[in-house]
Amino acid sequence: MLQLTKRTEYGLIALVHIAERGAVDAGAFVSAREICDRYPIPRRLVAEVLKALQKHAIVESQRGATGGYALTRRPEQITLGQVVSALEGAPPLTSCESPIVLKSGGCEVQSMCPIRSPVNRVREQLWGLLEHTTLRSLLPTRSAPLAIGAANGAAHANAAAAQLD
Amino acid sequence: MLQLTKRTEYGLIALVHIAERGAVDAGAFVSAREICDRYPIPRRLVAEVLKALQKHAIVESQRGATGGYALTRRPEQITLGQVVSALEGAPPLTSCESPIVLKSGGCEVQSMCPIRSPVNRVREQLWGLLEHTTLRSLLPTRSAPLAIGAANGAAHANAAAAQLD
DNA sequence: AGCAAATAGCATCAAATTGGTGCCGTTTGC
DNA sequence: GCAAACGGCACCAATTTGATGCTATTTGCT
Numbered sequence: 001m002l003q004l005t006k007r008t009e010y011g012l013i014a015l016v017h018i019a020e021r022g023a024v025d026a027g028a029f030v031s032a033r034e035i036c037d038r039y040p041i042p043r044r045l046v047a048e049v050l051k052a053l054q055k056h057a058i059v060e061s062q063r064g065a066t067g068g069y070a071l072t073r074r075p076e077q078i079t080l081g082q083v084v085s086a087l088e089g090a091p092p093l094t095s096c097e098s099p100i101v102l103k104s105g106g107c108e109v110q111s112m113c114p115i116r117s118p119v120n121r122v123r124e125q126l127w128g129l130l131e132h133t134t135l136r137s138l139l140p141t142r143s144a145p146l147a148i149g150a151a152n153g154a155a156h157a158n159a160a161a162a163q164l165d
Numbered sequence: 166m167l168q169l170t171k172r173t174e175y176g177l178i179a180l181v182h183i184a185e186r187g188a189v190d191a192g193a194f195v196s197a198r199e200i201c202d203r204y205p206i207p208r209r210l211v212a213e214v215l216k217a218l219q220k221h222a223i224v225e226s227q228r229g230a231t232g233g234y235a236l237t238r239r240p241e242q243i244t245l246g247q248v249v250s251a252l253e254g255a256p257p258l259t260s261c262e263s264p265i266v267l268k269s270g271g272c273e274v275q276s277m278c279p280i281r282s283p284v285n286r287v288r289e290q291l292w293g294l295l296e297h298t299t300l301r302s303l304l305p306t307r308s309a310p311l312a313i314g315a316a317n318g319a320a321h322a323n324a325a326a327a328q329l330d
Numbered sequence: 331a332g333c334a335a336a337t338a339g340c341a342t343c344a345a346a347t348t349g350g351t352g353c354c355g356t357t358t359g360c
Numbered sequence: 361g362c363a364a365a366c367g368g369c370a371c372c373a374a375t376t377t378g379a380t381g382c383t384a385t386t387t388g389c390t
Contacts, residue, residue, distance in 0.1 A: 001166075001170065001253055001254075001376080001377095002167065002168070002169060002249060002253060002291075002295075003167070004167060005166065005347090005348070005349085006348075006349060006350095007348080007349085029365095031364085031365065031366090032365080032366080033364085033365075042349085042350060042351080044350070044351060044352080045349075045350065045351090047365095047366075047367085048350095050366090051366080051367070051368085054366095054367095061365095061366060061367090062357095062358090062365090062366080063356075063357045063358065063365065063366045063367080064356095064357050064358025064359060064364075064365065064366080065357090065358050065359040065360070065362095065363070065364045065365065066358075066359060066360095066364080066365085067357080067358070067359090067364080067365050067366060068365075068366085069366090080287065084167060088166055088167060089166075122245065122294075122295075122298055122303075125294055125298075126167075126291055126294060126295075129287075129290055129291060129294065130167075130287075130291075133287055133290075166347075166348095170376090170377070170378085171377075171378065171379095172377080172378085194336095196335085196336065196337090197336080197337080198335085198336075207378085207379060207380075209379065209380060209381080210378075210379065210380090212336095212337075212338085213379095215337090216337080216338070216339085219337095226336095226337065226338090227336090227337085227386095227387090228336065228337045228338080228385075228386045228387065229335075229336065229337080229385095229386050229387025229388060230334070230335045230336065230386085230387050230388040230389070231335080231336085231387075231388060231389095232335080232336050232337060232386080232387070232388090233336075233337085234337090
């Protein structure tokens, strides 16, 4: 289904929460417990998601009693694409590009597949939209407008957003 | 996963094929057999997909010996959104909007969910991209450029494409 | 009339993905 | 040294998805 997984949802909730806490308490580490205390999310899941985000250098973690998670960079430098990629893997959108198919000799339809390259362009468009939508634009307050205009237009929108800091 | 299903892929392959055949042979009905003879797609699947497309009035079918399928309207009037919607159902992207959750009282996180409305905007952006990408732009020859610029810009791109015929 | 081709509708099944959970080890502040 | 919190691993249940079989009905052609 063309749908974000719960993992991604939870990840976004966590990231937004961490970003908000970080805005007031710079340098503070937010614990997974704090997040799942505030939102009805299984603690185990939050931990799993945050672990994945940490491995992809989107958040950094601090162990120990006062430990927790913090963003490795500013919200405007974290894109939805990075988050989705970390939590769901690269988005092959069409199975032509999926690792499984590729390692088994590639898509058999490939040579004559009439939709391969066009759908790939669609995939890149969709992906571009995610890549150019930043975590900052998901924050409730002082939120930047969404990267409207997708792939092409987003280049400017994003560049502009990046210059905000 | 943020990925089109095989059903959708098969559907697009079939639609592109039918569109191409229709371009030369106006009014001809393309059989499912012809499609799965040309592409390594299980015949049963093609039939199932085409049946779904027929129920959503994207293709019309003709039974009997020389029967088959034909587009109900021109390629530039068939959008990726319509195809995906017919084959995968409406795209809730976030579970907040899924029918299951809604009928069971709605998303519990809803009232305090920090990502609900922003992610919904993203969902609409993604969906808008699909809605404004036509089957014509997937055709290999005389292909119109993809609806670049998504939601906002696509309004013009699509209007322009519609005027092609 | 009868045969062959093709869609329509049904149900079923196996595999993959996903959401969710438990347990235990390690680190760190108090 | 104790409690809090992350890190890692394996596991399970539910849903979705890909795929298949069988039969009935329609229609063109001989």
